[in-house]
Amino acid sequence: MTEGLLHPSMGLEDAVLLRNGGDRLRVVPDEPRRDQHSDAPQASCFDLARLLDRSSRRFSGLISAELTRLGVDDIGPAQVMVLLAIGDTELSVGELLDRGNYVGSNISYYLKQLTEGDYIARVTSQRDKRSARIRLTEKGRQLCADLKEAAKAFERTFCVEQDLQDLAVAFQALHRLELMWANAARFGA
Amino acid sequence: MTEGLLHPSMGLEDAVLLRNGGDRLRVVPDEPRRDQHSDAPQASCFDLARLLDRSSRRFSGLISAELTRLGVDDIGPAQVMVLLAIGDTELSVGELLDRGNYVGSNISYYLKQLTEGDYIARVTSQRDKRSARIRLTEKGRQLCADLKEAAKAFERTFCVEQDLQDLAVAFQALHRLELMWANAARFGA
DNA sequence: TAAGTTTACTTCAAGTTTTGAAGTAAATTA
């Protein structure tokens, strides 16, 4: 049933992607090119950007729904992303900033809410008293665990092996693109 | 309790992804396993979501910078996404809604600004007078063209072949994941 | 070591964007 929803024709003609020693996927042309019409629409970086945008919105929607189901109503998907970014580590605001490419004042705003909601705990670092150290509270950890459980349940129900692999593939490729965009930002495109 | 953001249970070890007749990429095991250390970080869907988020922000930043460079200051990256979503076609608000998975009132808001800035033209459909038909004006088309030119210039300068392939790969895989999330939303995960 | 600079944040006040609950008007259906 998924098949019907997939829209056909998109660049990237038949190809073989193979993972080499390091951590890159390579696309190599498939033996005898079957479709010569390379007018197959090639995804531009704008197409990807729109897809990123749309996917984010979609995913946020899912998280929102799950939060509602869990009876959490003092934080939204954006704050959840921050929780997930923190994960099991204890880190400084600065590190968190880097992790999510956030703006400082913005993270401060989120952290305030998360602290008020008791999802995270902050202590002033002893080493450097300017720096705040952040970590999840039990409540925060629990919420993350619940969400992960929901995600797993969802995967078990709806995902085929293929989907999980798509996830890995998308992650890898996107990760590298992001690094490139980061460089672009540094150099001033 | 919580086992971190990376859950270590998904096997994209050495593998070959190949595109079959339809439009799916498949992963098949690679001959002699080269890297045994499968501690290669495994991405969960939350990791991907965060990456999506971060990448979007990054890309928005680039667009903002480019808009500034072009002297455009009446619209931002979000509006640009809408312009790009419209592209060369003439479509109704409803179609646009689907394209970007937007919320109705939200698109209305964007369209208002884009109309005021003379980037798009809207005419009431003759067939169905409730429906507005949208298309880019010359100004809108020009802006899109300028941005695409900038993107190409950027690609020429910074991208290696690999990057372009990452783009295609990320697009494909993410596209399918998005469809899955869309289904999840329909079925109520 | 006093003075200046940088770092690591936080706060605040404007904006901007998003949401959701109406509202409007044209099409459809009963």
Added chain:
DNA sequence: TAATTTACTTCAAAACTTGAAGTAAACTTA
């Protein structure tokens, strides 16, 4: 012809983002 549905738009409140201060600790330098 009276509901109902569809295709939007509007509005106001909430959420979010930005950028310009502000604070205080750490570091540099004269």
